[in-house]
Amino acid sequence: MSKLQFDEAICAKCTTYDCLIKCQYMDFDLEKAKEERWKLIKGQNSFVLKDCVTCYACEEYCPYNNHPFYHIVEQQEKFDIHPVPRPLEKAQVAMMEPNHRIEQKKLTEPVINMCVFSMLKSAIRGKLFQDASVIMGRDIFCNLMYLHFARNSTIAERLPKIIDNITTYYLKPNNIKELVCYHDECYGTYTSWAPAFGIEVPFKPVHLFDYLYSKLLELKSDIKPLNLKVAYHRNCSTRLIPETEHFVNDIFSLIGVTRAKREYDYENALCCGAVFEAQQRFELAEKIQDKIVEDLKASGVSHCVYNCPMCFFTLAEKVSKAGIIPVMMSDLCQQALGE
Numbered sequence: 001m002s003k004l005q006f007d008e009a010i011c012a013k014c015t016t017y018d019c020l021i022k023c024q025y026m027d028f029d030l031e032k033a034k035e036e037r038w039k040l041i042k043g044q045n046s047f048v049l050k051d052c053v054t055c056y057a058c059e060e061y062c063p064y065n066n067h068p069f070y071h072i073v074e075q076q077e078k079f080d081i082h083p084v085p086r087p088l089e090k091a092q093v094a095m096m097e098p099n100h101r102i103e104q105k106k107l108t109e110p111v112i113n114m115c116v117f118s119m120l121k122s123a124i125r126g127k128l129f130q131d132a133s134v135i136m137g138r139d140i141f142c143n144l145m146y147l148h149f150a151r152n153s154t155i156a157e158r159l160p161k162i163i164d165n166i167t168t169y170y171l172k173p174n175n176i177k178e179l180v181c182y183h184d185e186c187y188g189t190y191t192s193w194a195p196a197f198g199i200e201v202p203f204k205p206v207h208l209f210d211y212l213y214s215k216l217l218e219l220k221s222d223i224k225p226l227n228l229k230v231a232y233h234r235n236c237s238t239r240l241i242p243e244t245e246h247f248v249n250d251i252f253s254l255i256g257v258t259r260a261k262r263e264y265d266y267e268n269a270l271c272c273g274a275v276f277e278a279q280q281r282f283e284l285a286e287k288i289q290d291k292i293v294e295d296l297k298a299s300g301v302s303h304c305v306y307n308c309p310m311c312f313f314t315l316a317e318k319v320s321k322a323g324i325i326p327v328m329m330s331d332l333c334q335q336a337l338g339e
């Protein structure tokens, strides 16, 4: 039975309460942050559970990796708090259930896990993905999005079977040990959420940017520097895996791209707003999206780079209207290779 490894002794020694002090969607001074965090630790209700917009950022803010956001989700579920209206939640949980259509198939490395983003399969092309095999579908859907729905229990119930499906049907029969995760959410599932809940992952997850960076190094002589000034939009799942953040700048320096200085970047990044819309916080979504677009305009970038398809779909129209080109990271790398 999986259980969150949250250590209240670590919080007892904490002097900063960064998990709440740095929250961009609620205001705290140190005393208030301490009071509300300890209410949560003691299993009491707090306004934090209702007001949390589930941006995941406190997972990054905690300097001790003590999983404050996963703990919030545990408490939301315990107090029957539903950040997304129940009919929507119910429909999403039912829609994304495994559909038991998985079959063994012959795969060659690298194996790219597209999760449920089958509509982006054509992104896996060209020199960067030569000989790659693609796997996807509900039977290997990581389920991590249920963090937005206060449902750690759904992830915990489904994930062991998902991991088993990937291993039994795809990796083991082909003697493959590594899985390249196209989306941060899958990589975050296997390297952050699963270990936090004591779930074993028997394969090696590789972040897409790690993979792209290594391939670009191999193909260095084919790269034509793009000479662009761009912005990078962090998605919520990157908050679970901040150790991968350096690959963005590593890739940009290889392909001749400069990451513009912006107010809402790095730790200060803002959520795309898709989740706020699902939570019916439409005014907040609008306000945050306007802030993102104004920040992009002020930075003078020509492109805004995404890795999360959901962020791309949510922001592409507004960003394009501002005269900025939205582009997925893998597409930008392909452009640098003249493809």
Ligand code: SF4
Residues within 6 Å of the ligand: 010, 011, 012, 014, 015, 016, 017, 018, 019, 020, 037, 061, 062, 063, 064, 065, 066, 067, 068
């Ligand atoms: S979760 Fe992390 S940042 Fe928050 S009080 Fe505990 S140790 Fe401090």
Ligand code: SF4
Residues within 6 Å of the ligand: 019, 020, 022, 023, 024, 025, 026, 048, 051, 052, 053, 054, 055, 056, 057, 058, 059, 069, 072
């Ligand atoms: S998930 Fe985001 S909104 Fe919720 S408490 Fe953490 S930082 Fe604040």
